[in-house]
Amino acid sequence: MNLVDDIKKLKSKKKAVILAHNYQRPEIQDIADFVGDSFELSLAAANTDASIIVFCGVLFMAETAKIISPLKKVLLPDARAGCPLADMIKPEDVKKLRLEYPGAAVVCYINTSAAVKAECDICCTSSSAVSVVNSLDSDTVIFLPDRNLGRYVSGLTDKKMIIWNGYCPTHEFLSAEDIKKLKKEYPAAKFVVHPECKEEVIKLADEVTSTSGILRYAKTEKSDTFIIGTEEGILHRLGIENPGKRFIHASKYMMCQDMKYITLDSLYASLDKEETEIHIPKDISERAGATIKRMLAAAEKSG
Numbered sequence: 001m002n003l004v005d006d007i008k009k010l011k012s013k014k015k016a017v018i019l020a021h022n023y024q025r026p027e028i029q030d031i032a033d034f035v036g037d038s039f040e041l042s043l044a045a046a047n048t049d050a051s052i053i054v055f056c057g058v059l060f061m062a063e064t065a066k067i068i069s070p071l072k073k074v075l076l077p078d079a080r081a082g083c084p085l086a087d088m089i090k091p092e093d094v095k096k097l098r099l100e101y102p103g104a105a106v107v108c109y110i111n112t113s114a115a116v117k118a119e120c121d122i123c124c125t126s127s128s129a130v131s132v133v134n135s136l137d138s139d140t141v142i143f144l145p146d147r148n149l150g151r152y153v154s155g156l157t158d159k160k161m162i163i164w165n166g167y168c169p170t171h172e173f174l175s176a177e178d179i180k181k182l183k184k185e186y187p188a189a190k191f192v193v194h195p196e197c198k199e200e201v202i203k204l205a206d207e208v209t210s211t212s213g214i215l216r217y218a219k220t221e222k223s224d225t226f227i228i229g230t231e232e233g234i235l236h237r238l239g240i241e242n243p244g245k246r247f248i249h250a251s252k253y254m255m256c257q258d259m260k261y262i263t264l265d266s267l268y269a270s271l272d273k274e275e276t277e278i279h280i281p282k283d284i285s286e287r288a289g290a291t292i293k294r295m296l297a298a299a300e301k302s303g
């Protein structure tokens with residue numbers, strides 16, 4: 001017997017479902033029932049009959065799944081798997097911003113804690129950020145916590161944007177110099193980048209999009225070589241879904257340690273002991289849920 005078989009057995013015995021983010025280790029993606037971005041995974045969690053969801057991702061993602069499916073048991077296999085970007089803003093910061101900019105709408109990126117989401121008006125993902133901001137009645141928008149995504153959105157809206165100064169350390173690593181070098185080496189390659197990257201990098205891109213957008217772009221774009229500007233985990237799925245195409249990772253430093261805490265060992269232990277269970281106080285869960293539901297309503301409206 002090996003660990004993969006043991007996990008599969010335990011999963012079916014406990015009627016659990018395993019969800020893995022696009023940035024997870026290859027072996028975790030391979031054993032998962034669904035692989036996707038945080039929002040796709042939360043929807044998968046809501047649509048499953050399984051009563052136990054093992055969320056192989058980071059804390060804010062597991063929290064989002066729990067908010068959407070409060071009656072299900074949501075497990076995060078390694079309690080250390082956090083998000084430095086999400087940790088760059090606290091609920092008190094949002095309260096202060098509201099006092100400073102009365103009347104401004106508050107938009108939070110999905111990379112925020114449940115407690116921060118509870119203080120905001122509407123949530124967004126990297127793929128819905130522009131349409132969410134443009135859907136608001138208010139002329140002034142507070143956008144948090146990612147400064148790079150905020151700056152990117154500000155170029156595609158007439159709203160006055162107040163942008164929190166947070167950033168994802170993994171995406172911040174990538175420089176324009178790295179890309180210029182790679183473009184020289186692979187002149188025919190398309191460069192596709194995540195909007196959490198710096199402005200100087202985004203300016204060089206052929207396409208700026210979320211992880212699910214990167215996966216779609218690689219499938220539909222005619223080119224056979226791509227430079228990928230996001231966390232390395234996505235290269236596994238890109239390779240599987242696009243035989244014959246070549247994917248060059250933009251920087252070996254774009255590796256999220258938090259995502260990599262989850263291993264086959266910690267996944268097995270999590271299923272076995274049913275740890276670490278996500279608990280969110282009812283009041284926070286309800287208010288954060290309303291923030292997420294407003295994003296869904298905005299997406300439905302914009303088609």
Ligand code: CIZ
Pocket residue numbers: 021036037038039110111125126127194209210211212
């Ligand atoms: O929402 C996600 O999963 C994140 C953090 C990034 C993305 O673009 O998918």
